[in-house]
Amino acid sequence: xxxxxxTTKFIETQIDQFLDVVSDAALLFQLAMEDYLMGRNSQFEExxxxxxxxxxxxxxxxxxxxxxxxxxxLIPENRGxxxxxxxxxxxxxxxxxxxxxxxxxxxxxxxxxxxxxxxxTTRASVSAVEQLVSAVRSFFQDLPAVNNYIxxxxxxxxxxxxxxxxxxxxxFSLDIELSRKSQLRFFAIHIEKxxxxxxxxxxxxxxxxxxxxx
Numbered sequence: 001x002x003x004x005x006x007t008t009k010f011i012e013t014q015i016d017q018f019l020d021v022v023s024d025a026a027l028l029f030q031l032a033m034e035d036y037l038m039g040r041n042s043q044f045e046e047x048x049x050x051x052x053x054x055x056x057x058x059x060x061x062x063x064x065x066x067x068x069x070x071x072x073x074l075i076p077e078n079r080g081x082x083x084x085x086x087x088x089x090x091x092x093x094x095x096x097x098x099x100x101x102x103x104x105x106x107x108x109x110x111x112x113x114x115x116x117x118x119x120x121t122t123r124a125s126v127s128a129v130e131q132l133v134s135a136v137r138s139f140f141q142d143l144p145a146v147n148n149y150i151x152x153x154x155x156x157x158x159x160x161x162x163x164x165x166x167x168x169x170x171x172f173s174l175d176i177e178l179s180r181k182s183q184l185r186f187f188a189i190h191i192e193k194x195x196x197x198x199x200x201x202x203x204x205x206x207x208x209x210x211x212x213x214x
Contacts, residue, residue, distance in 0.1 A: 014065045015140060018058060028050050032051070044104070092129060102190065117167040121164050128199065129195070143212060153195075154199060168185050
């Protein structure tokens with residue numbers, strides 16, 4: 001981080017805390033999906049509440065970091081890139097929360113035969129977010145390692161897409177009403193899209209990394 005910022009311990013700590021919160025939200029999302037599929041509705045709602053808290057904490061940390069960067073620490077030509085990284089990463093946690101909120105509102109009935117593929121897709125998307133967190137952390141602390149983590153994000157995004165396609169095909173092979181198939185497809189796509197958001201952040205992060213290496 002010292003290469004990019006006029007480093008202060010405050011900023012280092014705040015950015016690390018922000019990334020920890022994003023990672024926590026992704027892991028809580030996976031646990032929430034397990035709870036939902038197993039019918040543990042009260043635990044699912046507790047996970048959603050925890051993710052809401054993480055989302056608020058992430059927003060507060062991002063705002064504090066941005067204010068500090070504007071007022072004191074960051075040279076102007078790099079400030080925009082750093083702020084964009086933080087804002088784009090914050091959107092990932094927003095989408096994690098929004099996805100679970102839709103589950104809480106609609107409470108779709110997921111057939112047990114979908115559970116395995118549903119969790120495989122979930123785990124792939126969560127892995128993409130975890131690797132994104134590592135990529136962003138490396139951008140500030142270990143620039144040469146960024147591309148390795150970006151590669152892993154892309155790998156897990158492709159894995160989520162492939163598993164998600166299998167899941168949707170399985171959904172439409174079930175002997176259930178078309179309206180239920182459409183609803184389950186909607187939620188399956190939401191699971192996949194979490195990895196898409198992680199990839200979108202990495203697309204920008206790759207550009208910012210090249211700029212810093214020039």
